[in-house]
């Protein structure tokens with residue numbers, strides 16, 4: 001298994017001027033974008049399972065996308081997408097499961113039925129969580145996003161055999177962290193709102209995730225993120 005603590009060389013994103021890779025040559029490829037939180041979920045999954053050598057990262061420049069990506073790889077024209085066994089599949093939540101089931105490495109879901117059921121519940125809530133927080137950026141985040149962070153704080157109390165949603169690290173943490181990471185940076189910078197204040201479990205969860213080697217290299221550049229969100233949310237007002 002690849003050692004997640006060894007720093008991986010990250011390839012340069014492909015753009016409209018780049019040739020396609022030799023698609024369907026038997027190589028497993030994760031088409032990604034280093035700044036995309038959905039793609040980050042699958043990137044963390046790959047790293048955690050030690051699949052750095054089995055699943056090749058193919059970063060795409062989404063601002064200047066190569067035409068072949070939509071035409072030959074993934075008609076939805078989004079990232080993430082995984083090329084594996086002669087097909088391309090997408091959707092980050094499906095891909096976490098797919099990579100977990102179809103590849104070697106530590107399992108990302110426990111066998112305990114109570115934990116499994118809670119995992120489903122939390123994964124089902126993730127879209128609502130993300131939408132609630134993103135929408136609050138245009139209104140009053142403390143009032144509107146506060147209850148969503150409280151929901152996570154409460155969920156983190158459910159299992160006390162570790163600091164993660166299911167006690168031990170799992171797919172659920174991977175589903176949430178790319179978004180929570182961005183929300184924490186942006187809300188602190190733009191509004192001086194600290195999402196961890198008064199939420200000790202959430203604070204501990206973030207602290208413990210920051211120790212996970214599979215996650216560290218996938219983290220977004222805070223400065224770039226703040227600029228990107230400022231431009232994006234200002235443009236919508």
Ligand SMILES: N[C@@H](CCC(=O)N[C@@H](CS)C(=O)NCC(=O)O)C(=O)O
Nearest residue numbers: 036037038077078079080091092093
């Ligand atoms: N539901 C998808 C969302 C993926 C997504 O929206 N990715 C963005 C980048 S963060 C994208 O590819 N956007 C390009 C586009 O929509 O044209 C998933 O969970 O994988």
